[in-house]
Amino acid sequence: MSEPRLSELIHMSDDEQGVALRVIEGMRFSEAGDYDALRSEILVSSQFMSGRVELYINAYDLDSWSEVLEALAAGQSATWLESGRSPRLVLAPPEATESGCPEVSVYDVTGSQIHVTVPVAVEPDWIERHRQLLGEIRDRFPLPH
Template structure:
């Protein structure tokens, strides 16, 4: 399965968002949701894993977050309050601070200082986003508020569903 995010340094510390698959494959209203997990390792045998469900708009938000990181701005992703969030602070010289805040479930926060990151780390994140979108294309469209249908051309198109 592709990783949407994978940031790792030479010291064995890393933060990843692993895509596990579609949350509800074949079910019109949940087909485009992705089951994932945020995985943090510290390099000293300590780690944490946080389950998340990503919505299509979460991928759009990640795409909007990447230019802010490129500009060296601190930023937060997955900040809707329904899942753990990630905070990125690239202002520390030669390092990237990444915090995972699990406010909705445990209240725990894990912060990892990644240093040094390879110079191509940001380009790699764009490529990962592209691979995830290729592996899990959006196949459902909301035709009007609360009405969903399969995009044209999808094999074995299911019935229209209205919520």
């Protein structure tokens, strides 16, 4: 069996560390043609530590990710996946951090209860790039609303 092709919804990395959210596969729980959820994983990597946590995201989550990107573009911090059913991410734009870089905090609220914050030096167009990644995920994995 071949390995599934992974698609990224989030990819923030530099030479030292990064955070990614990869969609592993679309899941169908009904006979409808669309996917019902996306089996995904959050990966955190640095010279200091690395970790992985699995989660499922749905159409509502993708809509709220779009809202997070809008808040970040306006220079505001934003929280994504606040339902308590999955890990939570808090993203801060460069204007809101001491490091001067965007920061991603991953809270494993459903498992280990560990959280980590990763500052990442990204390209200036990082928000637009993430809008493109969102569009690619929506095209590849249609989810009903």
